[in-house]
Amino acid sequence: MSERRHILLISGGKDSTALALYMRDKYPERDVEYLFCDTHKELRETYDYLARIEAFLEKPITRLAAGHGERGFDHFLKVFGDYLPAPSMRWCTKKMKIEPFESYVGDDPVDLYVGIRADERREGYISTKPNIRPVFPFKEDGITKTDVFRILDQSGVGVPEYYEWRTRSGCYFCFFQQKIEWVGLMEKHPDLFELAKGYEKPDQGFTWIQGESLEALAQPDRVEQIKQETAKRRAAAKAGRKPRSLAEAFGAQPDDADDDAVGCLICHL
Numbered sequence: 001m002s003e004r005r006h007i008l009l010i011s012g013g014k015d016s017t018a019l020a021l022y023m024r025d026k027y028p029e030r031d032v033e034y035l036f037c038d039t040h041k042e043l044r045e046t047y048d049y050l051a052r053i054e055a056f057l058e059k060p061i062t063r064l065a066a067g068h069g070e071r072g073f074d075h076f077l078k079v080f081g082d083y084l085p086a087p088s089m090r091w092c093t094k095k096m097k098i099e100p101f102e103s104y105v106g107d108d109p110v111d112l113y114v115g116i117r118a119d120e121r122r123e124g125y126i127s128t129k130p131n132i133r134p135v136f137p138f139k140e141d142g143i144t145k146t147d148v149f150r151i152l153d154q155s156g157v158g159v160p161e162y163y164e165w166r167t168r169s170g171c172y173f174c175f176f177q178q179k180i181e182w183v184g185l186m187e188k189h190p191d192l193f194e195l196a197k198g199y200e201k202p203d204q205g206f207t208w209i210q211g212e213s214l215e216a217l218a219q220p221d222r223v224e225q226i227k228q229e230t231a232k233r234r235a236a237a238k239a240g241r242k243p244r245s246l247a248e249a250f251g252a253q254p255d256d257a258d259d260d261a262v263g264c265l266i267c268h269l
């Protein structure tokens with residue numbers, strides 16, 4: 001039987017990066033393999049951050065390249081009849097992240113280190129393969145979000161550049177992003193926003209955001225409204241008060257989501 005492998009999936013987000021640094025310092029003798037499942041639809045900032053992480057770890061991050069070329073997102077979109085992926089039908093994660101990862105690992109016994117923190121409620125990637133054993137060092141050691149920022153700060157790696165306007169790594173068109181992040185994409189990467197728009201077929205109900213096309217979201221009045229609503233909710237959250245009205249509460253659902261509340265666990269850690 002082969003020796004147990006130690007694998008850490010790096011998403012280009014803060015938690016998996018902090019975990020890589022944490023594991024390196026806590027278990028320097030452990031030969032941890034770093035992997036990144038590349039959909040080739042990530043932001044430039046994420047690729048820059050990966051290069052930075054590699055420099056600090058002094059070790060390469062292996063890119064699993066199953067998510068590009070012939071069998072990339074556009075191929076799978078056709079296979080799925082032009083149905084854009086959505087939280088309830090997340091074929092993108094399965095086809096572009098989980099399957100390439102599981103095929104890379106094969107039947108080797110693996111400890112897969114997952115960066116879910118002690119202050120999170122969510123479950124991690126649950127492997128269906130018996131040879132892959134998920135391990136949660138942050139949960140086991142009581143590491144919280146504050147600790148994660150401290151690890152990134154003290155190591156010198158810092159946070160990815162996209163944190164100015166977006167809370168998560170992942171594809172530029174990820175349907176998990178908040179409306180204010182779509183606005184951020186439009187302002188920071190208008191070319192990518194246009195590409196994301198090009199995937200939509202609003203007349204057939206194929207939009208990234210349920211019930212709203214990017215064309216509609218991009219209208220100046222709508223952008224202003226999203227910005228104002230976000231500012232209000234952030235102020236309320238800071239003041240520690242509950243939403244005052246039903247409209248505020250319902251409005252809060254998509255845009256107020258903290259990076260812990262929703263998201264793709266294999267993509268956004």
Ligand code: SF4
Binds near residue numbers: 039093173174
């Ligand atoms: S980042 Fe979002 S769109 Fe990309 S694979 Fe993950 S869930 Fe799908």
